[in-house]
Amino acid sequence: MAAARQADETDALADLEERITRAVDLVAQLRSRNQVLEAELARLTAERDAAHVEANAAKTAAQSARTEAEAIKASTHRSTQEIEELRTERKQVRARIEKLLNQMDLLSGA
Numbered sequence: 001m002a003a004a005r006q007a008d009e010t011d012a013l014a015d016l017e018e019r020i021t022r023a024v025d026l027v028a029q030l031r032s033r034n035q036v037l038e039a040e041l042a043r044l045t046a047e048r049d050a051a052h053v054e055a056n057a058a059k060t061a062a063q064s065a066r067t068e069a070e071a072i073k074a075s076t077h078r079s080t081q082e083i084e085e086l087r088t089e090r091k092q093v094r095a096r097i098e099k100l101l102n103q104m105d106l107l108s109g110a
Helices: 002-109
Strands: none
Touching: none
16 A cells, blocks of 8 residues: 555646646746747837838928929919019010100101
């Protein structure tokens, strides 16, 4: 009976030893997997941050292009107005010169 009890205790000890060994192996595997996942998280975080930087740069470039386009549009509008004003002035000068030439013709003919 003592031998049977000793055998049961040895079997129980062997079972405990085996479970502890499996637990240690499992912890080692989980730590290894955790390191892999942390590295993957760091890589993905860096990619996300780089994508945000690129997106912000694209937004800035787009805003700059819009601002430049608006400035060009305003400049074009001012130039168009100036051209119209110069055309109107030219017509007025032409009319005054024609009037003066007609008066000179009247003086010459008289």
